Amino acid sequence: MKLASFTNKDGFTQWGIVNEEKQTILGAADLEEIYFTFLPETLNELIEKGDEGRLLLATALEKYKEMPENIAYPLSEVTINLPIEPRRNVICIGKNYNDHVNELGSKLNDSTQAPTQPIFFTKATNTVIPAQAFIPSHSGVTSEIDYEGELGIIIGKQASHIPINEAPDYVFGYTIINDVTARDLQKRHQQWFLGKSLDGFCPMGPYILLKEDKELRDFEIHTYVNDELRQAGDTSDMIFSVASMISTLSQGMTLEAGDIIATGTPAGVGMGFNPPKYLHSGDTVKITIEDIGTLTNTIK
Numbered sequence: 104m105k106l107a108s109f110t111n112k113d114g115f116t117q118w119g120i121v122n123e124e125k126q127t128i129l130g131a132a133d134l135e136e137i138y139f140t141f142l143p144e145t146l147n148e149l150i151e152k153g154d155e156g157r158l159l160l161a162t163a164l165e166k167y168k169e170m171p172e173n174i175a176y177p178l179s180e181v182t183i184n185l186p187i188e189p190r191r192n193v194i195c196i197g198k199n200y201n202d203h204v205n206e207l208g209s210k211l212n213d214s215t216q217a218p219t220q221p222i223f224f225t226k227a228t229n230t231v232i233p234a235q236a237f238i239p240s241h242s243g244v245t246s247e248i249d250y251e252g253e254l255g256i257i258i259g260k261q262a263s264h265i266p267i268n269e270a271p272d273y274v275f276g277y278t279i280i281n282d283v284t285a286r287d288l289q290k291r292h293q294q295w296f297l298g299k300s301l302d303g304f305c306p307m308g309p310y311i312l313l314k315e316d317k318e319l320r321d322f323e324i325h326t327y328v329n330d331e332l333r334q335a336g337d338t339s340d341m342i343f344s345v346a347s348m349i350s351t352l353s354q355g356m357t358l359e360a361g362d363i364i365a366t367g368t369p370a371g372v373g374m375g376f377n378p379p380k381y382l383h384s385g386d387t388v389k390i391t392i393e394d395i396g397t398l399t400n401t402i403k
Contacts, residue, residue: 104164105310105396106276108146108184111176116184118146119176120167121310123396127175134166137174146187146311150275151360153260160313183309185233186278187257190361192225193305195282196348197295199341199367206375221343221351224295226282226365230305237403238283239303240384245285248382248402251368252326252334252390255280256345257311258362265353270346273358276313277322279390279398280365281306286374286381306388306400307363319345324369327389328382336369343367 105121109128119128131142140162143149149156198204198218232238240248259275283305289298326334338345345366352358373380382388382402391397 104313104315106146106186106313107308107310108186109176109181110184111181117144118149120163121178122175125172125175126178127172128178128181129167129170129175131163133174134163134170137170140166147190147361150187150257150259153360157259183234185231186308186311187361187363189228189231189363190359192227193231193280193363193365194352195224195226195299195365196343196367197222197224199343200336200369201340201342202336202370203368203372203375206370206372217342221348223352224299226305227296227300229302230283230300232303232306232400234306234309234398234400236303236306236400238306238382238388238400239301240402241285241301242384244301245287245298246381247286247374247379249284249286249373250326250328250333250382250388250390251282251284251372252324252336252392253280253282253365253368254322254324254338254345254392255307256349256364256366258349258358258360258364259314260360261357263353263355263357265350265358267346267350270349271314271317271319273349274314274319274345275360276311277392277395278307278311278363279309279392279395280363281388281390281398281400282365282368286379305365306398308396308398310396312395322392322395325391326371327391328373328380329387330389333373333380334369334371336371338366340369341367
């Protein structure tokens with residue numbers, strides 16, 4: 104099941120349940136009004152309720168099956184917003200695919216050896232923008248804008264010191280992230296925060312795929328620039344699994360419901376080509392992850 108935040112033609116914003124087969128979205132507020140079922144106003148509030156939020160969502164799903172079809176909004180008539188608003192920095196992991204380590208090692212004057220421990224960094228909240236929003240080109244600041252298609256993980260409840268075998272229990276769902284990077288700033292400043300945190304440098308969405316199975320699953324990732332396939336990877340090839348990332352992060356640091364983790368990118372980024380294929384004004388990046396959707400953004 105997929106969830107999204109959206110605004111209808113009348114300017115009313117709410118979250119809802121997406122039916123891609125019918126290309127519709129059923130609003131939680133509309134469902135609540137008809138069935139008098141209490142539901143939080145935003146997906147942030149739903150997720151932050153932890154296990155209670157899951158129970159509320161389960162109730163909503165039962166009512167959803169009873170809803171008349173004409174209550175849902177056509178996806179073509181709404182604007183899809185950010186699925187959730189990040190409460191703190193997006194947590195990212197670098198060098199999590201061997202092929203990506205190899206393609207960037209020489210370009211960043213860095214090792215081509217796979218890391219033995221996960222490399223964590225963050226992107227500031229000012230970076231996060233929804234699907235279809237423009238990515239600023241920041242001309243005069245950077246001339247080497249790159250894309251990185253990634254699976255995003257949304258934490259579902261607060262916890263610390265999570266054993267690796269229990270990590271899947273703390274995942275609410277999956278989304279898509281573009282870890283846009285200013286490579287020249289990344290090289291110049293060495294520490295990655297600035298090159299990763301320019302305004303608009305973290306497109307995210309369009310949907311959240313709810314984790315419904317007990318265990319975490321793998322996904323294929325495909326990134327296109329102007330319809331040219333650049334990245335084709337599979338999360339099964341990650342050096343550090345999602346469960347190991349969650350467990351490692353939680354040792355001494357409390358993870359909060361709604362925290363977002365970007366899990367790394369496979370080979371095929373612009374910097375990895377010879378010569379590099381950086382993004383320019385007018386370029387469109389599409390990242391598709393099966394069963395989640397397609398995140399599309401254009402450089403302004």
